[in-house]
Amino acid sequence: MALNPNDLRLYLVTDPILCAEHGVIGTVAAAVAGGVTFVQLRDKTASTADRVALAGALKDALAGTGVPFVINDDVTAAKAADVDGVHVGQDDMAAAEARAILGPGKIVGLSCESAAAVSAVDPRIVDYLGIGTVFATATKADHKPTIGMDGLAALCALAPVPTVAIGGLKATHARDAQMSGADGMAVVSAICGQPDPEKAAKEINQAMGDLR
Incomplete structure (x- = not known):
């Protein structure tokens, strides 16, 4: 599917532990009802088979919403589940290889933490960039050094x-992330693990306002 930059506005990355109360599917469904515009399934400890099974259930939950849905890192699972695409990091499968496996009709997102990485991006291969880590986050212990809002704007x-900003972001950062030039903001704990994921998503959307 073709990626519209507006699809990145409020980008949810799932976390199986934080989503435990409502479940990943329940959390995602509620968050989309609250205005989430993009979903990434991330579970670093699951098997490919488990990711494929969960992705199938998430596809059903997202049917008719128009919300793009990608899987983190696992290109095999993304292809098997026939989701909208994949998101890879600098230490995962190369974006060019992911594109070759998935084909031209799928979304390929890439994490970038430096000017060198951003400058090396080929727009014929990569559809969007996850820029960060903006602030320190407990949901990804192995993240690269933080870049702050100034670094976000530069990249x-x-x-x-x-581009979508990622890393320790909450509703209070929404306007700054937009002003930095990012097309959207990715969140994990600001929605996953919240008592009411739908309400949390609505609050972030309200904080974003109508800048875009």
Whole structure:
């Protein structure tokens, strides 16, 4: 599917532990009802078979919403489940290889933490960039050094494709992330693990306002 930059506005990355109260599917469904515009299934400890099974259930839950849905890192699972695409990091499968496996009709997202990484992006291969880590986050213990809002703005200015800010972001950061030039903001704990994921998503959307 073709990626519209507006799809990145409020990007949810799932966490199986934080989502435990409502379940991943329940959390995602509630969050989309609250205005989430993009979903990434991330579970670093699951098997490919488990990711494929969960992805199938999530596809059913997202049917008719128009919300793009990708799987983190596991290109095999993304292809088997026939989701909208994959998101890879600098230490995962190369974006060019992921594109070759998935084909031209799927979304390939790439994490970038430096100017060198952003400058090396080929827009014929990569559809969007996850820029960060903006702030420290407990949901990804092995994240690279933080770049802050100034670093986010600098990398967004270099990006040849749409961008989504990620890393320790909450509703209070929404306007700053937008002003930095990012097309959207990715969150994990700001929605996953919240007592009311739908309400949490609505509050972030309200904080974003109508800048875009």
